[in-house]
Amino acid sequence: MHKPFSAVLIGSVLGFAMVAPVQALMNERAIERCKAKEAAGTHQLVSYSEDSFVGTAYACIDRRYL
Numbered sequence: 001m002h003k004p005f006s007a008v009l010i011g012s013v014l015g016f017a018m019v020a021p022v023q024a025l026m027n028e029r030a031i032e033r034c035k036a037k038e039a040a041g042t043h044q045l046v047s048y049s050e051d052s053f054v055g056t057a058y059a060c061i062d063r064r065y066l
Contacts, residue, residue, distance in 0.1 A: 020054045027058045034060035 030045070037043035037060060044063055049056040 023054050023057060027056070030058045030060050034058075 034043055034045045038045065042063060043060045044066060045058055046061050046066070047056050047058050
C-alpha cells in the first residue's frame with residue numbers, strides 16, 4: 001500500500017516543482033517574442049495573474065482582440 005502512495009506523492013511533488021521554472025521560461029519567451037511586435041504596434045504584452053497557477057503569466061495578444 002505504501003509504494004503506490006509514495007510513487008503518486010513523489011510524482012506530484014516533482015510535477016509541481018517543475019511548474020514554476022517552466023512558467024518563468026514561458027514568460028521570458030513571451031516577453032522576448034512580443035518586443036518586435038509591440039514596436040510594430042500590432043501586439044501588446046498582457047499579464048494575467050489571476051488565471052495562472054503559479055504567479056503572473058504573460059502573453060502577447062494582438063491589439064484587435066483587446
